[in-house]
Amino acid sequence: MTGVAVGRVILRGPVMTAAGTSGTGTELAAFGNLDELGAVVVKSLAPYSWDGNPAPRLVGIPGGMLNAVGLAGPGIPNWIERDLPLLEGEGATVVASVWGRSVDEYGAAADLLAPVSARIAAIEVNLSCPNLSTGHGDVHEMFAHDPDVSAEVIRRMSAASAPLWAKLSPNTDRLVEVARAVAAAGADAVTLINTVRGRVLHPLTGAPVLGAGNGGMSGRTIQPVALRAVAEVRAALPRLAIVGAGGVVDGDSALAMLRAGADAVQVGTATFADPRSPWRIQRDLCRALRRYPIATRERNRD
Numbered sequence: 001m002t003g004v005a006v007g008r009v010i011l012r013g014p015v016m017t018a019a020g021t022s023g024t025g026t027e028l029a030a031f032g033n034l035d036e037l038g039a040v041v042v043k044s045l046a047p048y049s050w051d052g053n054p055a056p057r058l059v060g061i062p063g064g065m066l067n068a069v070g071l072a073g074p075g076i077p078n079w080i081e082r083d084l085p086l087l088e089g090e091g092a093t094v095v096a097s098v099w100g101r102s103v104d105e106y107g108a109a110a111d112l113l114a115p116v117s118a119r120i121a122a123i124e125v126n127l128s129c130p131n132l133s134t135g136h137g138d139v140h141e142m143f144a145h146d147p148d149v150s151a152e153v154i155r156r157m158s159a160a161s162a163p164l165w166a167k168l169s170p171n172t173d174r175l176v177e178v179a180r181a182v183a184a185a186g187a188d189a190v191t192l193i194n195t196v197r198g199r200v201l202h203p204l205t206g207a208p209v210l211g212a213g214n215g216g217m218s219g220r221t222i223q224p225v226a227l228r229a230v231a232e233v234r235a236a237l238p239r240l241a242i243v244g245a246g247g248v249v250d251g252d253s254a255l256a257m258l259r260a261g262a263d264a265v266q267v268g269t270a271t272f273a274d275p276r277s278p279w280r281i282q283r284d285l286c287r288a289l290r291r292y293p294i295a296t297r298e299r300n301r302d
Contacts, residue, residue: 004038004263004264005241005263006122006165006188006189006241006243006263006264007122007163007165007188007189007241008163008188009121009122009163009188009189011038011039011093011121011264012035012036012037012038012039012093013036013037013038013282013286014038014254014258014263014264014265014282014285014286014289015037015038015248015254015264015265015266015267015278015281015282015285016037016038016039016040016041016095016243016264016265016266016267016278017037017039017040017041017266017267017268017271017278018041018245018266018267018268018269019041019042019043019044019097019124019126019167019266019268020043020044020067020069020097020268021043021267021268021269021271021272022040022041022042022043022271022278023042023043024042024043024045024073024074024079024083025042025079025082025083025084025086025087026083026086026087026089026090026092028040028271028275028278029090030275031275031276031279032276032278032279033090033091033279034087034090034091034092035090035091035092035093036279036282037092037093037278037279037282038093038264038282039092039093039094039095039121039122040087040092040093040094040095041095041097041124041266042079042083042087042094042095042096042097043073043097044071044073044097044098044099044124044126045073045074045075045076045079045096045097045098045099045109046071046073046075046076046098046099046100046101046105046109047075047076047077047100047105047108047109047112048075049073049074049075049078050070050071050072050073050075051070051072052069052070052071052072052073053068053069053070053072053210053211053212054211054212055211056209056210056211057069057070057210057211057212058210059200059209059210059215061198061200061217061219061221062221063219063220063221064217064218064219064220064221064222064247064269065217065218065219065269065272066198066199066200066209066210066215066216066217066218067195067210067215067216067218068210068211068212068213068214068215068216070212071099071126076096076098076109076112076113077112079096080112080113080116084116084119084120088119093121094119094120094121095120095121095122095123095124095165096113096120096122096123096124096162097123097124097125097126097167098110098113098123098124098125098126098157099126100153103149103152103153103156104156106125106153106156106157107156107157107159109157109160110123110156110157110158110159110160111159111160113160113162114159114160114161117160117161117162120162121162121163122162122163122164122165122188122189123157123160123162123163123164123165124165124166124167124191125153125154125157125164125165125166125167125187126167126194127142127143127144127150127153127166127167127168127169127178127182128142128143128144128167128168128169128171128194128195142169142171142172144166144167144168144169144172144178144194145169145171145172145174145178146178147174147177147178147180147181147182148181150166150168150178150181150182150185151181151182151184151185152185154166154182154185154186154187155185155186158186163188163189164186164187164188164189165187165188165189165190165191165241165243166179166182166187166189166190166191167190167191167194167245168182168190168191168192168193168194168229169193169194170192170193170194170196170222170225170226170229170246171196171197175192175229175232175233176232176233176236176237179192179233179236179237179240180236180237183237183240188241189240189241189242189243189263190233190240190241190242190243191242191243191245191266192226192229192230192233192242192243192244192245192246192262193222193225193226193229193230193245193246194216194245194246195215195216195217195218195222195246196216196217196218196222196225197214197215197216197217198214198215198216198217199213199214199215200215218246218247218268218269219247219249219269219270220247220249220253220269221247222246222247223246223247223248223253223256224247225246226244226245226246226247226257227256227257227260229246230242230244230257230260230261230262231260231261233261234260234261234262235261241263242261242262242263243262243263243264243265243266244257244258244260244261244262244264244265244266245265245266245268246268248265248266248267248268248270248281249267249269249270249277249281250270250280250281250284251281251283251284251285251287251288252284252288254267254281254284254285254288255285255288255289255292258285258289258294259294265281265285267281
């Protein structure tokens with residue numbers, strides 16, 4: 001299976017890596033050919049380097065894990081200088097992922113990526129990070145919980161001159177409203193979903209295991225949430241491209257995402273158990289699609 005369309009972007013295949021799970025560059029190249037995947041979606045980057053949260057940052061749970069890495073990363077300028085050329089050398093289709101603490105910081109990310117827009121397939125705009133710009137004092141809402149601010153971010157990101165995919169949070173009852181807002185603001189696609197908020201307590205002390213207290217739950221256990229989100233957004237916005245993420249661990253779970261309404265899928269937490277999983281899942285999904293073809297949706301791109 002080739003030529004998978006996600007909005008204006010044509011991918012080599014239906015399976016990508018997921019931001020935050022495969023590094024910022026060619027970390028997975030030791031396990032497979034990056035040019036065989038639909039795309040490599042790199043770890044979310046800010047306009048500056050960022051240390052992230054205190055340790056511990058990861059904890060395993062049945063069917064997945066919780067993470068509170070805190071979006072640690074080298075920053076966009078360092079990534080452009082160091083990692084992007086390495087990815088290009090591997091022939092990878094590159095999707096940059098970005099985050100910011102304010103609308104202005106997203107704008108700065110767009111300005112930094114604009115000069116290399118021809119070298120990346122798309123920009124995934126991670127909207128599931130604290131929103132410090134809406135005047136709520138100490139109440140740090142996620143951008144992805146606010147349709148108006150999410151739309152403003154997408155409008156600012158248009159300066160990057162690349163297709164935009166808005167990565168949305170399942171931790172809100174306004175998911176469809178936010179998806180509609182970012183689509184109207186110019187997003188080519190939405191990525192559904194980001195992690196589900198959770199907490200793990202130490203069995204003896206009762207204290208949070210993660211250094212940041214709460215974390216984002218991912219892995220097989222969250223796929224029902226992801227399938228619900230994809231199906232709801234597909235029903236409400238039949239022409240919007242959707243990338244399905246959350247609980248994709250094998251061919252069957254990838255196929256379920258497409259059946260729910262996704263155009264392509266991302267593999268994330270599964271790579272921690274098996275770094276070869278994106279390639280395995282793509283092979284299994286392509287075989288499954290030959291047995292159980294899914295009708296292509298005709299969308300009005302005007």
